[in-house]
Amino acid sequence: MTSSLTITSLRVPRRLRLGWLPSIAAIAIVGYAIVAGGYIATVVSFALIYAVFVIGLNLFMGFANQVSFGQNAFAAIGGYASAVLTATYGWEPIPAMLVGMAGALLAACAIGYPTLRLKGHYLAMGTLAIGLIVYEITVEWQSVTQGYTGISGIPPLGIGSFEAASDRAQLLVLSAVVVLATLASARLRRSRVGRALSAVAGSEDAARALGISVARYKLLAFMLSAGLASLSGSLFVHVVGFVSPEVFGLHMVILTFTMLYVGGIGTIAGPVLGALVVSLLPETFRGLKDYQDLAYGAALILLLIYAPRGLSSLTGSWGRR
Amino acid sequence: MTRLVLEKVTRRFGGLVAVDDVSFAVPEQGVTAVIGPNGAGKTTLFSLISGFLPPSAGRVLFEGADITGLSPERVAARGLVRTFQLAKLFEDLTAQENVQVGRHLHTRGGLFGALLRPPATRRAEREVEEKARELLGFVGLHGQADMPAAGLSYGQQRLLEMARALATEPRLVLLDEPAAGLNGEESAALSRIIRRIADQGTTVLLIEHDMTLVMNTADRLVVMDFGRKIAEGTPEQMRRDPAVIAAYLGSAPTPGRPIAADRVAIGSGNMEGALHG
Numbered sequence: 001m002t003s004s005l006t007i008t009s010l011r012v013p014r015r016l017r018l019g020w021l022p023s024i025a026a027i028a029i030v031g032y033a034i035v036a037g038g039y040i041a042t043v044v045s046f047a048l049i050y051a052v053f054v055i056g057l058n059l060f061m062g063f064a065n066q067v068s069f070g071q072n073a074f075a076a077i078g079g080y081a082s083a084v085l086t087a088t089y090g091w092e093p094i095p096a097m098l099v100g101m102a103g104a105l106l107a108a109c110a111i112g113y114p115t116l117r118l119k120g121h122y123l124a125m126g127t128l129a130i131g132l133i134v135y136e137i138t139v140e141w142q143s144v145t146q147g148y149t150g151i152s153g154i155p156p157l158g159i160g161s162f163e164a165a166s167d168r169a170q171l172l173v174l175s176a177v178v179v180l181a182t183l184a185s186a187r188l189r190r191s192r193v194g195r196a197l198s199a200v201a202g203s204e205d206a207a208r209a210l211g212i213s214v215a216r217y218k219l220l221a222f223m224l225s226a227g228l229a230s231l232s233g234s235l236f237v238h239v240v241g242f243v244s245p246e247v248f249g250l251h252m253v254i255l256t257f258t259m260l261y262v263g264g265i266g267t268i269a270g271p272v273l274g275a276l277v278v279s280l281l282p283e284t285f286r287g288l289k290d291y292q293d294l295a296y297g298a299a300l301i302l303l304l305i306y307a308p309r310g311l312s313s314l315t316g317s318w319g320r321r
Numbered sequence: 322m323t324r325l326v327l328e329k330v331t332r333r334f335g336g337l338v339a340v341d342d343v344s345f346a347v348p349e350q351g352v353t354a355v356i357g358p359n360g361a362g363k364t365t366l367f368s369l370i371s372g373f374l375p376p377s378a379g380r381v382l383f384e385g386a387d388i389t390g391l392s393p394e395r396v397a398a399r400g401l402v403r404t405f406q407l408a409k410l411f412e413d414l415t416a417q418e419n420v421q422v423g424r425h426l427h428t429r430g431g432l433f434g435a436l437l438r439p440p441a442t443r444r445a446e447r448e449v450e451e452k453a454r455e456l457l458g459f460v461g462l463h464g465q466a467d468m469p470a471a472g473l474s475y476g477q478q479r480l481l482e483m484a485r486a487l488a489t490e491p492r493l494v495l496l497d498e499p500a501a502g503l504n505g506e507e508s509a510a511l512s513r514i515i516r517r518i519a520d521q522g523t524t525v526l527l528i529e530h531d532m533t534l535v536m537n538t539a540d541r542l543v544v545m546d547f548g549r550k551i552a553e554g555t556p557e558q559m560r561r562d563p564a565v566i567a568a569y570l571g572s573a574p575t576p577g578r579p580i581a582a583d584r585v586a587i588g589s590g591n592m593e594g595a596l597h598g
Contacts, residue, residue: 184436191435191442192428192449195414199422202411209371209405210489211397211426220432266413 022269022312029276034171040283041167047279048174049235053252054259054271055181056228062266063189064221065201066116067123069253070130071229074104076138076248078230083151083243084144093157097234104230105223112222116215131253138245150244157238170239177235178272181228186268197221201266262303264310273311277303322349324493324524325370325401330379332362332369339365341548342379347493352515352525354535356559357545358568363528364406366545367495370526371403372396383493398426402486403495406528408478412471416462416481419470420453423488456484460514476507480514487518494518496527500534512538536560544568 033044053075060066081100085091115126138145145151157164157173164173188194196217199207204214237243255278263274278300285295307314325347332340340362347353355363368374370381372393381389383401391399411419428449434442457463460480465473470481479499486494499515500508512534519525529535535542535556542559544552546568552559559565 187438188432188435191438191446192425192430193432193435195418195422196425198414198418199411199425202413203409205373205393205405206409206411206485207422208373208393209397209403209409210423210485211394211402212422213394224432 019315021315022264022267022273026269026272026276029280030171030175034168034175037167041171043279043283044276045167045170045174045239046236047275048171048178048272049232049239050256050259050279051178051272051275052181052235053229053232054256054263054275055178055185056225056232057256057260058265058267058271059185059188059197059228060221060225061260062270063185063194063197063201064218065266066218066221067120068127068222068225069124069257070127070132070134071225071256072248072250072252073130073134074108074226074229075233075236075252076134076245077104077107077233079233079237079243079248080138080145080151081230082234083154083237086238087151087154092159093155093234093238094159097231100234101227101230104226108223108226109219112219112226116218116222128253131250135245135249138248145245148244148246150242151237152242154237154241154243156241157235174235174239177231182268182272189268193217193220258300260310262300262307262310264307264312267310267312270310270312277311323347324349324384325526326380326382327366327370328380328382330366330369330376330381332365332374333377338548340369340376343545343548343550344379345543345550345553347524347526348541349522349524350519351540352519352527352538353541353543354539355526355528355543355545356530356532356535357551360547361545362548363545364497365548367403367497367528371401371495373403397489397491400490400492401495402489402491402493404482404486404497404499406497406501408482410470410478410482410485413469415467415469416457416473416477417450417453417466419481420456420484420488421449423456423485424449424452426489453484453488456487457481459487459517460484461510476503479503480511483514487523491523493524493526496525496529498528498530500529500531503531505533508534509537 030044030048033041053071057068057071060068060071078097078100081103082093082096085096085099086093111130115123115130118126139147155163157170164170196207196212199210199212200214200217207214233248236247259274259278260271261274262278263272264270281299282292282296285292285299288295303311323346327344327346330340330343331338343366355366357363365374369376372388372391372395375390379389380387383396383399386399388396388399388401411422414422428445430442430445454463454466457466460483462477462480462484465477465481470478473481479502483496483499496515500511503511508531515525515527515538527539539556542552542554542556543550544559544562544565551564551568552562554562
């Protein structure tokens with residue numbers, strides 16, 4: 001047993017050194033998938049698409065300490081805008097994606113303005129409703145969305161004559177998006193805006209007493225989160241080539257929440273790591289056949305018991321949520 | 322010049338009148354303290370001044386402008402900043418980062434500045450860091466800069482909250498029981514810091530129960546009881562004011578026997594304790 005004095009003197013350098021571990025683990029997994037290709041590449045592609053969504057969720061839930069069960073609504077807006085504009089109207093993927101994102105941002109602004117007055121459980125209920133409403137719209141607006149049948153024949157990602165059709169090309173494009181989104185969230189955190197969000201997360205009263213417009217920063221975080229959700233929705237439909245309402249249903253909400261908490265809410269690398277681990281975990285238990293789900297569930301419970309603040313918090317710097 | 326004027330400010334909660342028709346003025350120079358027994362309405366008064374609660378009646382004038390009913394962030398932007406009775410720190414942030422948040426009003430920059438980090442943003446960030454370090458030094462927390470706020474001792478947390486409020490460069494700072502929970506030594510250090518804040522031109526209005534601190538620090542007192550202002554004047558005058566003594570004793574002293582008043586002398590600690598003991 002070491003004395004408490006030794007522990008405190010050792011802590012700082014050790015944690016600094018381990019701070020990069022989550023990022024290195026994530027890079028290793030993606031690198032392996034790019035080299036190996038095949039099934040694992042497909043699993044990792046989906047993980048990266050979810051990672052974009054979870055990075056957004058983390059801005060709102062981690063940085064600003066709010067709660068939303070409805071960000072899937074914005075993924076649906078982005079995904080359907082991309083699907084309809086490219087498959088039905090023959091647009092290029094990038095402009096379709098941008099239109100979807102603009103739509104998601106407008107919707108987030110219009111919905112967020114009244115909804116973000118709610119707090120805690122009420123905000124959770126309010127945002128849950130947003131997701132359910134958009135889901136119903138995708139089911140019922142058959143002339144555009146083709147209801148449960150869904151839209152197929154969506155082209156892969158690409159610009160002009162270049163198309164990221166192969167597994168590896170897709171993985172590279174998705175990795176680039178995830179790296180950029182992660183770096184952006186890291187820069188955001190260490191900025192005036194990031195500090196204001198931390199203040200909102202820490203104490204709304206204290207933030208207001210220091211002249212920070214709490215309502216404005218909540219809305220900003222909500223919109224950024226919606227923008228990334230929309231991007232991830234668009235990426236999904238281009239990678240799969242098909243979209244139906246179920247893609248952006250409640251299953252997505254539960255899955256992305258698990259990713260955020262397993263990876264480490266409020267951390268920088270947590271969303272990516274969480275998305276990768278939660279996506280790969282069921283695959284590692286595939287050999288257990290009938291017991292696969294049981295093992296997956298048990299593994300999640302163990303993770304939340306031994307790393308309640310997420311995998312990144314095990315190595316992250318002190319005090320960061 | 323007057324920094325702050327309260328005109329017949331009243332706040333009702335249902336049938337309870339927490340602040341009843343209170344008027345007083347706070348001059349630019351020096352330290353003014355609001356004292357009174359528990360439940361006298363002091364903290365409610367602070368909330369009315371700082372915009373956290375709208376008054377039911379009356380007006381609040383800051384530097385001549387009517388700020389009644391403005392939101393707390395608007396009030397803060399005008400240069401009137403408060404601290405809280407129970408320190409509300411950003412616990413996940415370090416001491417340094419807590420103070421940096423206080424520079425919000427004196428910096429510009431949104432998303433593009435954050436993501437692209439142009440030279441102007443970097444320069445501003447360096448200034449923010451420097452200013453925060455300077456303020457931590459001012460309150461004596463330079464050694465705790467990188468500690469998370471939640472890890473600081475109670476006294477240090479109070480000082481950090483003051484440094485954070487000062488980072489907004491307020492012209493009037495409201496301190497709600499800054500010495501609560503501090504020991505004698507910490508309280509004496511706090512008293513010196515408050516004097517220095519006032520000497521640098523920031524008006525200080527504080528609520529305090531620690532009578533040693535109040536008597537040593539404040540230039541003027543406003544005494545409240547049951548939501549009303551019962552007296553106002555210098556600490557010397559207040560110590561001999563029958564209404565003040567009555568509020569603290571629960572009954573009027575016998576005329577011609579200023580013993581009770583004398584016992585509320587400097588060094589006696591808590592006025593209530595001194596009188597009851």
